[in-house]
Amino acid sequence: MISVKFLAFAQAADRLGWRDTLVECAPDETPRTILARIAPGFDPANVRVAVNCEYSAWDDAVGPLAQEVALLPPVSGG
Amino acid sequence: MESEVIFVTGPITAPEKCRASREVGAVVEFSGIVRESEGAEKIAGLSYEAYEPMARREFDRIIAELSARHPIQAVLVIHRLGAVPVGEASLLVRVEAKHRGQALAFCGALIDRMKEDVPIWKSPLGHATPPN
Numbered sequence: 153m154i155s156v157k158f159l160a161f162a163q164a165a166d167r168l169g170w171r172d173t174l175v176e177c178a179p180d181e182t183p184r185t186i187l188a189r190i191a192p193g194f195d196p197a198n199v200r201v202a203v204n205c206e207y208s209a210w211d212d213a214v215g216p217l218a219q220e221v222a223l224l225p226p227v228s229g230g
Numbered sequence: 231m232e233s234e235v236i237f238v239t240g241p242i243t244a245p246e247k248c249r250a251s252r253e254v255g256a257v258v259e260f261s262g263i264v265r266e267s268e269g270a271e272k273i274a275g276l277s278y279e280a281y282e283p284m285a286r287r288e289f290d291r292i293i294a295e296l297s298a299r300h301p302i303q304a305v306l307v308i309h310r311l312g313a314v315p316v317g318e319a320s321l322l323v324r325v326e327a328k329h330r331g332q333a334l335a336f337c338g339a340l341i342d343r344m345k346e347d348v349p350i351w352k353s354p355l356g357h358a359t360p361p362n
Contacts, residue, residue: 161281162351202349205284222281222349229278229285229309229350230262230321230341 154179157220158190164199164223179216183208186221200224231297232304235289237282239312242319254303256330258337262321264314273354275315281349285309288348292340300336302327307340313355320352 153176165171168191177186183201187194201208202222203215214221244259264276293305304326314320323340327333344350 159281161279161349162353202281202284205281205287207347222284224281224349225351227345227347227349228352229280229344229348 153177154214154216154218156186156214156218158186159220159222161222161224163225168194168223175221177214179218180213182211182213183221184210186214187223196223198226231302233290233293233297233307234305235286235293235307236309237280237285238308238310240310242308242310242322244308244322244324245306251303253328254326255328256326256333258323258325258327258330258333260321260323260337260341261319262341263319264316266316268354271354272357273316274357275313275318275355276320276352277313277355278309278311278320278350278352280309280311280351282311285348285350289344292343292347296336296339296343300327300332300339302332302336305336305340309350311350 156175156177157172158175159172160168175186175190201210202224203218204220266272289307302325306324308322310320323337325333325337
């Protein structure tokens with residue numbers, strides 16, 4: 153098992169009610185399955201996911217080196 | 231090619247001097263200013279948040295990609311975070327290149343790509359209700 157910090161930003165943080173939380177998970181788990189466990193009912197549609205500051209796919213394993221998983225709603229900088 | 235990405239929490243101050251070589255023939259500077267309306271709503275300003283480590287990496291990745299297509303001498307990006315009142319700048323991009331076409335193309339493409347991939351978000355700030 154590994155400890156991964158989940159980060160939520162903007163509307164994702166508003167919907168989840170938290171901005172970061174530490175999660176114990178297996179390296180072969182995916183962001184989708186982990187999120188379904190820690191936030192049942194959260195719909196990740198329109199939310200992108202990043203692992204260690206790189207965009208990833210919801211159904212790819214987080215991997216043994218995962219330290220941060222970020223939930224990123226549509227961006228609006230500028 | 232020089233590139234610098236800076237996040238600030240106060241007003242953006244543009245550096246006065248161009249930093250690249252005497253080969254620079256074009257300098258394009260873009261400022262994004264907070265408008266007084268967001269949709270149909272009048273607002274007091276915008277609040278910006280960023281996933282800063284990833285935002286820096288995304289800017290670096292985008293700048294590297296774009297510089298292969300539009301060769302430039304230097305780019306400076308300053309993005310303000312936190313509350314930005316109406317009328318103040320939230321973003322400054324300065325691009326220096328040999329020719330105007332490269333500078334203009336790079337600047338426009340960088341802002342387009344930022345709005346697709348760089349993890350920065352804005353939310354409107356309402357006007358405070360005056361006390362009774």
